[in-house]
Amino acid sequence: MYFIFCFIAVFISLTTTSVSAETTVDGTLTYQQHCAQCHGVERLGAMGPALLPQNLSRLKKPAAVDVITNGRIATQMPGFADTLSSTEIRALVEYIYKESSISPGWGRQAINNSHVIHYEADQLGNKPVFEADLQNLFIVVELGDHHATLLDGDKFETIHRFKTRFAVHGGPKYTRDGRYVFFASRDGWISKFDIYNLKTVAEVRAGINTRNVAVSYDGRYVAVGNYLPHNLVILDATDLSLVKVLPTVGNDGKTSRVSAVYTAPNRKSFIAALKDIPEVWEISYADKDKKPDFEPRRIVLDDYLDDFFFNQTYTQVIGAARPTDSGSGKSKIKGGLVIDLDSGKKIAELALPGMPHLGSGITWNYRGKTVLASPNFSTSEISVIDMDSWKTIKNIQTEGPGFFMRSHANSPYAWTDVFFGPNKDKMHIIDKNTLEIIKTLQPSPGKTSGHVEFTKDGRYALVSIWDMDGELIVYDAKTLEETKRLPMSKPSGKYNVYNKTHYEEGTSH
Numbered sequence: 001m002y003f004i005f006c007f008i009a010v011f012i013s014l015t016t017t018s019v020s021a022e023t024t025v026d027g028t029l030t031y032q033q034h035c036a037q038c039h040g041v042e043r044l045g046a047m048g049p050a051l052l053p054q055n056l057s058r059l060k061k062p063a064a065v066d067v068i069t070n071g072r073i074a075t076q077m078p079g080f081a082d083t084l085s086s087t088e089i090r091a092l093v094e095y096i097y098k099e100s101s102i103s104p105g106w107g108r109q110a111i112n113n114s115h116v117i118h119y120e121a122d123q124l125g126n127k128p129v130f131e132a133d134l135q136n137l138f139i140v141v142e143l144g145d146h147h148a149t150l151l152d153g154d155k156f157e158t159i160h161r162f163k164t165r166f167a168v169h170g171g172p173k174y175t176r177d178g179r180y181v182f183f184a185s186r187d188g189w190i191s192k193f194d195i196y197n198l199k200t201v202a203e204v205r206a207g208i209n210t211r212n213v214a215v216s217y218d219g220r221y222v223a224v225g226n227y228l229p230h231n232l233v234i235l236d237a238t239d240l241s242l243v244k245v246l247p248t249v250g251n252d253g254k255t256s257r258v259s260a261v262y263t264a265p266n267r268k269s270f271i272a273a274l275k276d277i278p279e280v281w282e283i284s285y286a287d288k289d290k291k292p293d294f295e296p297r298r299i300v301l302d303d304y305l306d307d308f309f310f311n312q313t314y315t316q317v318i319g320a321a322r323p324t325d326s327g328s329g330k331s332k333i334k335g336g337l338v339i340d341l342d343s344g345k346k347i348a349e350l351a352l353p354g355m356p357h358l359g360s361g362i363t364w365n366y367r368g369k370t371v372l373a374s375p376n377f378s379t380s381e382i383s384v385i386d387m388d389s390w391k392t393i394k395n396i397q398t399e400g401p402g403f404f405m406r407s408h409a410n411s412p413y414a415w416t417d418v419f420f421g422p423n424k425d426k427m428h429i430i431d432k433n434t435l436e437i438i439k440t441l442q443p444s445p446g447k448t449s450g451h452v453e454f455t456k457d458g459r460y461a462l463v464s465i466w467d468m469d470g471e472l473i474v475y476d477a478k479t480l481e482e483t484k485r486l487p488m489s490k491p492s493g494k495y496n497v498y499n500k501t502h503y504e505e506g507t508s509h
Protein backbone atom coordinates (compact mmCIF):
# COMPACT_ATOMS: atom_id res chain seq x y z
CA MET A 1 0.00 0.00 0.00
CA TYR A 2 2.78 2.39 1.07
CA PHE A 3 4.65 1.49 -2.15
CA ILE A 4 1.60 2.33 -4.29
CA PHE A 5 1.15 5.63 -2.44
CA CYS A 6 4.82 6.58 -3.00
CA PHE A 7 4.59 5.64 -6.66
CA ILE A 8 1.51 7.85 -7.17
CA ALA A 9 3.16 10.72 -5.24
CA VAL A 10 6.32 10.51 -7.33
CA PHE A 11 4.25 10.27 -10.52
CA ILE A 12 2.18 13.35 -9.59
CA SER A 13 5.29 15.27 -8.63
CA LEU A 14 7.03 14.34 -11.90
CA THR A 15 4.10 15.30 -14.08
CA THR A 16 3.51 18.57 -12.24
CA THR A 17 7.21 19.38 -12.48
CA SER A 18 7.18 18.96 -16.23
CA VAL A 19 3.95 20.96 -16.63
CA SER A 20 5.25 23.78 -14.45
CA ALA A 21 8.58 23.75 -16.32
CA GLU A 22 6.63 24.33 -19.50
CA THR A 23 4.47 27.03 -18.07
CA THR A 24 7.42 28.89 -16.54
CA VAL A 25 9.30 29.05 -19.85
CA ASP A 26 8.47 32.41 -21.34
CA GLY A 27 7.87 32.13 -25.09
CA THR A 28 7.85 35.93 -25.33
CA LEU A 29 11.37 36.21 -23.98
CA THR A 30 12.68 33.35 -26.12
CA TYR A 31 11.09 35.00 -29.15
CA GLN A 32 12.71 38.36 -28.43
CA GLN A 33 16.12 36.72 -27.91
CA HIS A 34 16.19 34.39 -30.87
CA CYS A 35 13.52 35.31 -33.43
CA ALA A 36 12.78 39.05 -33.30
CA GLN A 37 15.78 40.08 -35.39
CA CYS A 38 14.46 38.28 -38.49
CA HIS A 39 10.72 38.03 -37.81
CA GLY A 40 10.25 41.51 -36.29
CA VAL A 41 9.88 42.61 -32.65
CA GLU A 42 6.10 42.62 -33.06
CA ARG A 43 6.02 39.33 -35.06
CA LEU A 44 4.99 41.29 -38.15
CA GLY A 45 7.90 39.95 -40.25
CA ALA A 46 11.11 41.52 -41.59
CA MET A 47 13.74 39.34 -43.25
CA GLY A 48 11.62 36.33 -42.22
CA PRO A 49 7.84 36.05 -42.53
CA ALA A 50 5.34 37.32 -39.96
CA LEU A 51 4.68 34.84 -37.14
CA LEU A 52 1.02 35.38 -36.31
CA PRO A 53 -1.94 32.96 -36.29
CA GLN A 54 -3.20 34.65 -39.49
CA ASN A 55 -0.03 33.57 -41.28
CA LEU A 56 0.34 30.12 -39.82
CA SER A 57 -3.01 28.65 -40.80
CA ARG A 58 -1.47 25.98 -43.06
CA LEU A 59 1.24 25.04 -40.60
CA LYS A 60 0.20 22.60 -37.85
CA LYS A 61 1.89 23.08 -34.44
CA PRO A 62 3.99 19.88 -34.64
CA ALA A 63 5.30 21.07 -38.01
CA ALA A 64 6.17 24.44 -36.45
CA VAL A 65 8.11 22.59 -33.71
CA ASP A 66 9.99 20.75 -36.45
CA VAL A 67 10.83 23.96 -38.35
CA ILE A 68 12.18 25.66 -35.22
CA THR A 69 14.13 22.55 -34.24
CA ASN A 70 15.60 21.67 -37.62
CA GLY A 71 15.36 24.83 -39.72
CA ARG A 72 13.51 25.22 -42.99
CA ILE A 73 14.84 24.15 -46.32
CA ALA A 74 15.46 26.86 -48.95
CA THR A 75 15.15 29.73 -46.51
CA GLN A 76 17.44 31.63 -44.15
CA MET A 77 15.73 29.86 -41.18
CA PRO A 78 18.33 27.96 -39.11
CA GLY A 79 17.58 25.02 -36.79
CA PHE A 80 17.59 25.73 -33.02
CA ALA A 81 18.06 22.13 -31.81
CA ASP A 82 21.43 23.02 -30.28
CA THR A 83 20.34 26.36 -28.81
CA LEU A 84 16.86 25.80 -27.36
CA SER A 85 15.44 22.97 -25.26
CA SER A 86 12.34 21.16 -26.48
CA THR A 87 10.37 22.90 -23.70
CA GLU A 88 11.54 26.31 -24.91
CA ILE A 89 10.63 25.40 -28.48
CA ARG A 90 7.13 24.28 -27.45
CA ALA A 91 6.63 27.51 -25.47
CA LEU A 92 7.76 29.48 -28.50
CA VAL A 93 5.24 27.69 -30.69
CA GLU A 94 2.43 28.44 -28.20
CA TYR A 95 3.51 32.10 -28.24
CA ILE A 96 3.53 32.53 -32.03
CA TYR A 97 0.08 30.92 -32.40
CA LYS A 98 -1.43 33.39 -29.90
CA GLU A 99 -3.23 36.48 -31.19
CA SER A 100 -0.99 39.54 -30.98
CA SER A 101 -2.13 42.64 -29.15
CA ILE A 102 -0.80 44.66 -32.10
CA SER A 103 -3.21 44.78 -35.00
CA PRO A 104 -1.51 43.47 -38.15
CA GLY A 105 -3.72 45.74 -40.24
CA TRP A 106 -2.19 48.04 -42.85
CA GLY A 107 -5.09 49.73 -44.57
CA ARG A 108 -5.59 52.53 -47.08
CA GLN A 109 -4.76 55.24 -44.57
CA ALA A 110 -1.49 53.62 -43.47
CA ILE A 111 -0.48 53.10 -47.10
CA ASN A 112 -1.33 56.68 -48.02
CA ASN A 113 0.51 58.06 -44.97
CA SER A 114 3.67 56.18 -45.94
CA HIS A 115 3.69 57.49 -49.52
CA VAL A 116 6.68 59.68 -50.41
CA ILE A 117 7.28 61.38 -53.73
CA HIS A 118 10.98 62.30 -53.91
CA TYR A 119 10.79 63.78 -57.43
CA GLU A 120 7.79 64.81 -59.52
CA ALA A 121 7.98 63.68 -63.16
CA ASP A 122 8.56 67.28 -64.41
CA GLN A 123 11.56 67.77 -62.10
CA LEU A 124 13.69 65.30 -64.03
CA GLY A 125 14.87 65.09 -67.64
CA ASN A 126 13.94 62.47 -70.20
CA LYS A 127 17.46 61.67 -71.37
CA PRO A 128 19.84 59.32 -69.56
CA VAL A 129 22.56 61.13 -67.60
CA PHE A 130 25.12 58.48 -68.64
CA GLU A 131 26.13 56.71 -71.84
CA ALA A 132 25.56 52.98 -72.29
CA ASP A 133 23.39 50.54 -74.23
CA LEU A 134 20.16 51.07 -72.28
CA GLN A 135 18.89 47.62 -73.22
CA ASN A 136 22.00 45.91 -71.90
CA LEU A 137 22.00 47.30 -68.38
CA PHE A 138 21.76 45.13 -65.28
CA ILE A 139 20.38 45.93 -61.87
CA VAL A 140 22.27 43.86 -59.28
CA VAL A 141 20.67 43.57 -55.83
CA GLU A 142 23.34 43.54 -53.13
CA LEU A 143 21.70 41.99 -50.07
CA GLY A 144 24.80 42.30 -47.90
CA ASP A 145 24.53 46.04 -47.33
CA HIS A 146 21.08 46.67 -48.86
CA HIS A 147 22.24 48.43 -52.01
CA ALA A 148 21.72 47.96 -55.73
CA THR A 149 24.21 48.48 -58.53
CA LEU A 150 23.39 49.64 -62.04
CA LEU A 151 25.88 47.83 -64.26
CA ASP A 152 26.91 48.52 -67.84
CA GLY A 153 26.40 45.13 -69.55
CA ASP A 154 28.97 45.81 -72.30
CA LYS A 155 31.86 47.08 -70.19
CA PHE A 156 30.87 45.34 -66.93
CA GLU A 157 31.48 48.58 -65.06
CA THR A 158 29.36 50.14 -62.32
CA ILE A 159 27.38 53.15 -63.53
CA HIS A 160 25.80 53.90 -60.15
CA ARG A 161 25.38 52.28 -56.73
CA PHE A 162 22.46 53.26 -54.52
CA LYS A 163 20.76 52.36 -51.25
CA THR A 164 17.67 50.19 -51.30
CA ARG A 165 15.16 49.48 -48.53
CA PHE A 166 16.12 46.73 -46.07
CA ALA A 167 15.91 43.16 -47.45
CA VAL A 168 14.81 43.57 -51.05
CA HIS A 169 13.53 40.18 -52.19
CA GLY A 170 12.55 38.83 -55.61
CA GLY A 171 13.24 40.31 -59.00
CA PRO A 172 12.98 44.09 -59.44
CA LYS A 173 10.57 44.77 -62.31
CA TYR A 174 11.18 47.12 -65.26
CA THR A 175 8.75 49.18 -67.29
CA ARG A 176 8.77 47.99 -70.91
CA ASP A 177 10.95 50.90 -72.10
CA GLY A 178 13.49 50.00 -69.39
CA ARG A 179 13.49 53.46 -67.85
CA TYR A 180 11.99 52.65 -64.46
CA VAL A 181 12.52 49.76 -62.11
CA PHE A 182 10.39 48.78 -59.11
CA PHE A 183 11.75 47.02 -56.02
CA ALA A 184 9.85 45.27 -53.20
CA SER A 185 11.33 44.78 -49.75
CA ARG A 186 10.21 41.96 -47.49
CA ASP A 187 8.69 44.48 -45.08
CA GLY A 188 6.42 45.99 -47.68
CA TRP A 189 8.29 48.96 -49.13
CA ILE A 190 7.89 49.48 -52.87
CA SER A 191 10.42 51.83 -54.48
CA LYS A 192 10.42 53.29 -57.97
CA PHE A 193 13.86 54.09 -59.38
CA ASP A 194 14.42 56.25 -62.47
CA ILE A 195 17.37 54.65 -64.31
CA TYR A 196 17.80 57.61 -66.71
CA ASN A 197 18.25 60.04 -63.81
CA LEU A 198 19.74 57.60 -61.27
CA LYS A 199 17.19 58.63 -58.65
CA THR A 200 14.65 56.91 -56.42
CA VAL A 201 11.56 58.90 -57.36
CA ALA A 202 8.78 57.49 -55.16
CA GLU A 203 8.21 55.04 -52.34
CA VAL A 204 5.26 53.59 -50.49
CA ARG A 205 4.78 50.91 -47.87
CA ALA A 206 2.12 48.70 -49.44
CA GLY A 207 2.03 46.02 -46.77
CA ILE A 208 3.64 44.72 -43.61
CA ASN A 209 5.03 41.54 -45.08
CA THR A 210 5.30 41.51 -48.86
CA ARG A 211 5.93 38.70 -51.33
CA ASN A 212 6.66 40.46 -54.58
CA VAL A 213 5.78 43.14 -57.09
CA ALA A 214 4.62 43.06 -60.72
CA VAL A 215 4.33 45.85 -63.30
CA SER A 216 1.54 45.85 -65.88
CA TYR A 217 2.68 45.38 -69.47
CA ASP A 218 1.34 48.83 -70.36
CA GLY A 219 3.35 50.36 -67.49
CA ARG A 220 0.26 51.90 -65.85
CA TYR A 221 -0.05 49.80 -62.70
CA VAL A 222 2.00 48.01 -60.10
CA ALA A 223 0.55 45.01 -58.23
CA VAL A 224 1.90 44.03 -54.83
CA GLY A 225 1.27 40.59 -53.35
CA ASN A 226 1.24 40.53 -49.55
CA TYR A 227 1.55 37.88 -46.87
CA LEU A 228 0.31 40.44 -44.35
CA PRO A 229 -2.27 41.84 -44.52
CA HIS A 230 -3.90 39.19 -46.70
CA ASN A 231 -4.34 41.27 -49.82
CA LEU A 232 -3.17 42.49 -53.20
CA VAL A 233 -2.47 46.18 -53.53
CA ILE A 234 -2.74 48.00 -56.86
CA LEU A 235 -0.64 51.17 -57.22
CA ASP A 236 -0.45 53.79 -59.94
CA ALA A 237 2.94 53.21 -61.58
CA THR A 238 3.41 56.95 -62.21
CA ASP A 239 3.97 57.90 -58.58
CA LEU A 240 3.07 54.77 -56.57
CA SER A 241 -0.14 56.31 -55.26
CA LEU A 242 -2.73 53.83 -54.05
CA VAL A 243 -5.39 52.71 -56.54
CA LYS A 244 -7.07 49.74 -54.87
CA VAL A 245 -6.71 47.25 -52.03
CA LEU A 246 -8.09 43.80 -52.89
CA PRO A 247 -8.52 41.67 -49.76
CA THR A 248 -7.66 38.09 -50.72
CA VAL A 249 -10.82 36.38 -49.46
CA GLY A 250 -11.96 33.02 -50.81
CA ASN A 251 -15.55 32.04 -51.66
CA ASP A 252 -15.88 30.56 -48.17
CA GLY A 253 -14.84 33.82 -46.50
CA LYS A 254 -11.39 32.53 -45.51
CA THR A 255 -8.52 34.95 -46.10
CA SER A 256 -5.17 34.08 -47.63
CA ARG A 257 -1.58 35.13 -48.08
CA VAL A 258 -0.54 35.79 -51.68
CA SER A 259 2.06 33.30 -52.97
CA ALA A 260 3.15 35.65 -55.76
CA VAL A 261 1.77 37.96 -58.44
CA TYR A 262 3.11 38.34 -62.00
CA THR A 263 2.07 40.22 -65.09
CA ALA A 264 0.90 38.14 -68.06
CA PRO A 265 1.87 40.39 -70.99
CA ASN A 266 -0.22 38.67 -73.70
CA ARG A 267 -3.31 38.64 -71.54
CA LYS A 268 -2.92 42.18 -70.16
CA SER A 269 -3.63 40.91 -66.70
CA PHE A 270 -1.99 40.16 -63.39
CA ILE A 271 -2.01 36.52 -62.29
CA ALA A 272 -1.80 35.80 -58.56
CA ALA A 273 -1.78 32.49 -56.68
CA LEU A 274 -3.08 32.33 -53.13
CA LYS A 275 -1.28 30.38 -50.48
CA ASP A 276 -4.08 29.46 -48.09
CA ILE A 277 -6.99 29.18 -50.54
CA PRO A 278 -6.85 26.86 -53.56
CA GLU A 279 -7.47 29.64 -56.07
CA VAL A 280 -5.60 31.51 -58.80
CA TRP A 281 -6.81 35.03 -59.54
CA GLU A 282 -6.63 36.83 -62.86
CA ILE A 283 -6.92 40.61 -62.58
CA SER A 284 -7.36 42.31 -65.90
CA TYR A 285 -6.00 45.74 -66.81
CA ALA A 286 -6.81 45.28 -70.51
CA ASP A 287 -9.06 48.27 -71.12
CA LYS A 288 -6.65 51.09 -71.99
CA ASP A 289 -9.25 53.82 -72.15
CA LYS A 290 -10.75 53.52 -68.72
CA LYS A 291 -9.61 52.67 -65.26
CA PRO A 292 -10.01 48.91 -64.71
CA ASP A 293 -12.15 47.78 -61.77
CA PHE A 294 -9.51 45.15 -60.83
CA GLU A 295 -12.23 42.65 -59.90
CA PRO A 296 -10.57 39.23 -59.86
CA ARG A 297 -11.61 36.31 -62.02
CA ARG A 298 -11.31 33.29 -59.71
CA ILE A 299 -9.92 30.00 -60.94
CA VAL A 300 -10.68 27.34 -58.34
CA LEU A 301 -8.08 24.55 -58.04
CA ASP A 302 -7.67 21.17 -56.34
CA ASP A 303 -4.67 22.41 -54.40
CA TYR A 304 -2.75 25.46 -53.20
CA LEU A 305 0.00 26.95 -55.33
CA ASP A 306 3.02 28.13 -53.39
CA ASP A 307 5.26 28.46 -56.41
CA PHE A 308 4.47 28.80 -60.11
CA PHE A 309 5.46 30.04 -63.55
CA PHE A 310 4.02 30.24 -67.06
CA ASN A 311 4.47 28.83 -70.52
CA GLN A 312 5.94 31.36 -72.98
CA THR A 313 2.50 32.39 -74.34
CA TYR A 314 1.06 32.82 -70.87
CA THR A 315 -1.87 30.52 -71.59
CA GLN A 316 -0.87 28.03 -68.91
CA VAL A 317 0.20 28.23 -65.28
CA ILE A 318 2.53 25.52 -64.04
CA GLY A 319 2.57 25.38 -60.25
CA ALA A 320 3.18 23.30 -57.16
CA ALA A 321 2.26 23.25 -53.50
CA ARG A 322 5.17 22.91 -51.12
CA PRO A 323 4.74 19.98 -48.73
CA THR A 324 6.45 21.95 -45.93
CA ASP A 325 3.92 24.77 -46.18
CA SER A 326 0.92 22.50 -45.85
CA GLY A 327 1.89 21.56 -42.33
CA SER A 328 0.61 18.01 -42.47
CA GLY A 329 3.25 17.36 -45.11
CA LYS A 330 0.48 16.22 -47.43
CA SER A 331 -0.78 18.28 -50.31
CA LYS A 332 -3.48 16.60 -52.38
CA ILE A 333 -1.38 16.53 -55.51
CA LYS A 334 2.04 14.89 -55.53
CA GLY A 335 4.22 17.09 -57.70
CA GLY A 336 2.84 19.91 -59.80
CA LEU A 337 -0.21 20.83 -61.82
CA VAL A 338 -0.87 22.68 -65.06
CA ILE A 339 -3.83 25.02 -65.43
CA ASP A 340 -5.19 26.37 -68.68
CA LEU A 341 -5.85 30.04 -68.02
CA ASP A 342 -8.58 30.40 -70.67
CA SER A 343 -10.76 27.51 -69.54
CA GLY A 344 -9.68 27.76 -65.91
CA LYS A 345 -9.30 23.94 -65.88
CA LYS A 346 -6.50 21.69 -64.71
CA ILE A 347 -5.05 20.00 -67.79
CA ALA A 348 -2.25 17.91 -66.34
CA GLU A 349 -0.48 16.76 -63.21
CA LEU A 350 3.31 16.67 -63.18
CA ALA A 351 5.49 14.02 -61.61
CA LEU A 352 7.85 16.46 -59.94
CA PRO A 353 9.93 14.97 -57.12
CA GLY A 354 10.87 16.73 -53.84
CA MET A 355 10.19 20.43 -53.63
CA PRO A 356 10.43 21.86 -57.14
CA HIS A 357 11.27 25.56 -57.43
CA LEU A 358 9.04 26.36 -60.38
CA GLY A 359 9.45 30.10 -59.85
CA SER A 360 12.93 29.55 -61.24
CA GLY A 361 11.70 27.37 -64.07
CA ILE A 362 12.86 28.07 -67.63
CA THR A 363 11.83 26.73 -71.04
CA TRP A 364 13.72 25.93 -74.27
CA ASN A 365 13.41 24.08 -77.52
CA TYR A 366 14.68 20.52 -77.20
CA ARG A 367 14.73 18.53 -80.43
CA GLY A 368 11.58 20.21 -81.75
CA LYS A 369 9.64 20.15 -78.46
CA THR A 370 9.33 22.86 -75.84
CA VAL A 371 10.55 21.63 -72.49
CA LEU A 372 10.53 23.16 -69.05
CA ALA A 373 13.24 22.64 -66.48
CA SER A 374 13.01 23.34 -62.78
CA PRO A 375 15.52 23.17 -59.94
CA ASN A 376 14.58 21.44 -56.72
CA PHE A 377 15.00 22.67 -53.14
CA SER A 378 15.09 19.23 -51.56
CA THR A 379 16.48 16.73 -54.06
CA SER A 380 19.67 16.80 -56.13
CA GLU A 381 18.10 16.92 -59.56
CA ILE A 382 16.78 19.11 -62.33
CA SER A 383 13.49 17.89 -63.84
CA VAL A 384 13.11 18.34 -67.59
CA ILE A 385 9.47 18.03 -68.74
CA ASP A 386 7.90 17.89 -72.20
CA MET A 387 5.32 20.67 -72.33
CA ASP A 388 3.06 18.78 -74.77
CA SER A 389 2.74 15.44 -73.04
CA TRP A 390 3.71 16.84 -69.60
CA LYS A 391 5.84 13.72 -69.09
CA THR A 392 9.29 13.88 -67.53
CA ILE A 393 12.02 13.47 -70.15
CA LYS A 394 14.85 13.33 -67.68
CA ASN A 395 15.78 14.03 -64.08
CA ILE A 396 19.35 15.35 -64.36
CA GLN A 397 21.33 14.35 -61.26
CA THR A 398 23.21 17.26 -59.64
CA GLU A 399 25.68 17.60 -56.75
CA GLY A 400 23.01 19.04 -54.43
CA PRO A 401 19.65 20.85 -54.37
CA GLY A 402 19.58 24.11 -56.35
CA PHE A 403 17.80 27.46 -56.12
CA PHE A 404 18.05 29.25 -59.47
CA MET A 405 18.31 28.28 -63.12
CA ARG A 406 18.97 30.37 -66.23
CA SER A 407 19.63 30.22 -69.94
CA HIS A 408 19.28 32.40 -73.03
CA ALA A 409 17.81 31.69 -76.49
CA ASN A 410 21.29 32.28 -77.99
CA SER A 411 23.06 29.93 -75.59
CA PRO A 412 23.33 26.15 -76.00
CA TYR A 413 23.63 25.81 -72.22
CA ALA A 414 21.41 26.09 -69.13
CA TRP A 415 23.16 27.06 -65.88
CA THR A 416 22.05 25.92 -62.47
CA ASP A 417 23.50 26.45 -59.01
CA VAL A 418 23.85 23.81 -56.32
CA PHE A 419 23.27 26.34 -53.46
CA PHE A 420 22.55 23.85 -50.61
CA GLY A 421 24.86 21.36 -48.94
CA PRO A 422 28.59 20.72 -49.12
CA ASN A 423 28.76 21.55 -52.85
CA LYS A 424 27.08 24.95 -52.50
CA ASP A 425 30.09 26.54 -54.24
CA LYS A 426 29.43 24.67 -57.50
CA MET A 427 27.60 25.63 -60.65
CA HIS A 428 26.50 23.08 -63.28
CA ILE A 429 26.34 23.78 -66.98
CA ILE A 430 23.83 21.62 -68.85
CA ASP A 431 23.85 21.07 -72.62
CA LYS A 432 20.28 21.91 -73.69
CA ASN A 433 20.48 19.41 -76.56
CA THR A 434 21.83 16.35 -74.75
CA LEU A 435 20.52 17.16 -71.26
CA GLU A 436 23.94 16.21 -69.87
CA ILE A 437 26.02 18.27 -67.45
CA ILE A 438 29.03 19.20 -69.57
CA LYS A 439 30.96 21.22 -67.01
CA THR A 440 30.87 21.99 -63.28
CA LEU A 441 32.42 25.27 -62.22
CA GLN A 442 33.64 26.11 -58.73
CA PRO A 443 33.89 29.91 -59.05
CA SER A 444 34.97 30.69 -55.47
CA PRO A 445 35.78 27.55 -53.45
CA GLY A 446 33.95 27.43 -50.11
CA LYS A 447 31.57 30.30 -50.94
CA THR A 448 27.98 29.79 -52.16
CA SER A 449 27.61 30.53 -55.86
CA GLY A 450 24.11 31.15 -57.09
CA HIS A 451 21.89 32.93 -59.59
CA VAL A 452 22.98 33.51 -63.17
CA GLU A 453 21.84 36.10 -65.69
CA PHE A 454 22.90 36.54 -69.31
CA THR A 455 23.72 39.67 -71.25
CA LYS A 456 21.22 40.87 -73.85
CA ASP A 457 22.87 38.84 -76.64
CA GLY A 458 23.56 35.80 -74.47
CA ARG A 459 27.36 36.10 -74.91
CA TYR A 460 28.21 36.43 -71.24
CA ALA A 461 26.79 34.85 -68.09
CA LEU A 462 27.05 36.66 -64.74
CA VAL A 463 27.30 34.56 -61.57
CA SER A 464 26.87 35.75 -57.96
CA ILE A 465 29.07 34.79 -55.04
CA TRP A 466 26.68 35.00 -52.08
CA ASP A 467 29.05 36.33 -49.46
CA MET A 468 29.41 39.62 -47.58
CA ASP A 469 32.80 39.64 -49.21
CA GLY A 470 31.18 38.54 -52.45
CA GLU A 471 31.70 39.00 -56.14
CA LEU A 472 29.98 39.11 -59.47
CA ILE A 473 31.85 36.87 -61.89
CA VAL A 474 31.51 37.30 -65.64
CA TYR A 475 31.90 34.18 -67.82
CA ASP A 476 32.14 33.91 -71.57
CA ALA A 477 28.93 31.91 -72.14
CA LYS A 478 30.46 29.99 -75.08
CA THR A 479 33.97 29.09 -73.90
CA LEU A 480 32.86 29.03 -70.23
CA GLU A 481 36.08 30.90 -69.34
CA GLU A 482 36.04 33.59 -66.66
CA THR A 483 36.54 37.12 -68.00
CA LYS A 484 36.06 39.49 -65.03
CA ARG A 485 35.38 39.72 -61.27
CA LEU A 486 33.66 42.67 -59.58
CA PRO A 487 33.64 42.81 -55.75
CA MET A 488 30.11 43.14 -54.35
CA SER A 489 28.29 42.75 -51.03
CA LYS A 490 26.33 39.48 -51.22
CA PRO A 491 24.94 40.09 -54.71
CA SER A 492 21.70 38.07 -54.76
CA GLY A 493 20.01 38.47 -58.14
CA LYS A 494 20.88 40.43 -61.27
CA TYR A 495 18.42 41.41 -63.95
CA ASN A 496 19.14 42.34 -67.56
CA VAL A 497 16.83 45.02 -68.99
CA TYR A 498 16.43 43.42 -72.43
CA ASN A 499 15.94 39.85 -71.20
CA LYS A 500 13.39 40.92 -68.62
CA THR A 501 11.40 43.32 -70.76
CA HIS A 502 11.29 40.78 -73.63
CA TYR A 503 10.31 37.91 -71.35
CA GLU A 504 13.30 35.90 -72.64
CA GLU A 505 12.61 32.14 -72.44
CA GLY A 506 15.72 31.50 -70.33
CA THR A 507 14.90 33.94 -67.55
CA SER A 508 12.38 34.32 -64.72
CA HIS A 509 9.11 36.24 -65.02
Ligand code: DHE
Pocket: 048, 049, 074, 075, 076, 143, 168, 169, 170, 171, 172, 211, 212, 213, 259, 260, 359, 403, 404, 451, 492, 493, 494, 508, 509
Ligand atom coordinates in the same frame (compact mmCIF):
# COMPACT_ATOMS: atom_id res chain seq x y z
FE1 DHE B 1 12.96 34.00 -52.99
C1 DHE B 1 12.35 35.32 -56.10
C2 DHE B 1 9.68 33.11 -52.77
C3 DHE B 1 13.61 32.41 -50.05
C4 DHE B 1 16.18 35.08 -53.13
N1 DHE B 1 11.33 34.16 -54.22
C5 DHE B 1 11.28 34.82 -55.43
C6 DHE B 1 9.92 34.88 -55.88
C7 DHE B 1 9.16 34.27 -54.93
C8 DHE B 1 10.05 33.81 -53.89
C9 DHE B 1 7.65 34.09 -54.94
C10 DHE B 1 9.45 35.51 -57.18
C11 DHE B 1 9.28 36.98 -56.93
C12 DHE B 1 9.54 37.84 -58.14
O1 DHE B 1 10.65 37.80 -58.65
O2 DHE B 1 8.65 38.58 -58.53
N2 DHE B 1 11.86 32.90 -51.67
C13 DHE B 1 10.56 32.61 -51.82
C14 DHE B 1 10.13 31.71 -50.77
O3 DHE B 1 8.96 31.28 -50.60
C15 DHE B 1 11.33 31.33 -50.00
C16 DHE B 1 11.69 29.87 -50.26
C17 DHE B 1 11.09 31.47 -48.48
C18 DHE B 1 11.01 32.89 -48.02
O4 DHE B 1 11.86 33.23 -47.19
O5 DHE B 1 10.19 33.64 -48.48
C19 DHE B 1 12.37 32.28 -50.58
N3 DHE B 1 14.61 33.80 -51.79
C20 DHE B 1 14.64 33.15 -50.62
C21 DHE B 1 15.94 33.25 -49.99
O6 DHE B 1 16.28 32.77 -48.87
C22 DHE B 1 16.83 33.97 -50.93
C23 DHE B 1 17.89 32.99 -51.41
C24 DHE B 1 17.53 35.17 -50.27
C25 DHE B 1 16.59 36.33 -49.98
O7 DHE B 1 16.64 37.30 -50.71
O8 DHE B 1 15.83 36.20 -49.02
C26 DHE B 1 15.84 34.34 -52.04
N4 DHE B 1 14.06 34.98 -54.37
C27 DHE B 1 15.38 35.32 -54.24
C28 DHE B 1 15.83 35.98 -55.45
C29 DHE B 1 14.73 36.03 -56.33
C30 DHE B 1 13.62 35.40 -55.60
C31 DHE B 1 17.24 36.50 -55.74
C32 DHE B 1 14.67 36.58 -57.74
C33 DHE B 1 15.00 35.47 -58.69
C34 DHE B 1 14.93 35.88 -60.14
O9 DHE B 1 15.91 35.66 -60.82
O10 DHE B 1 13.92 36.37 -60.60
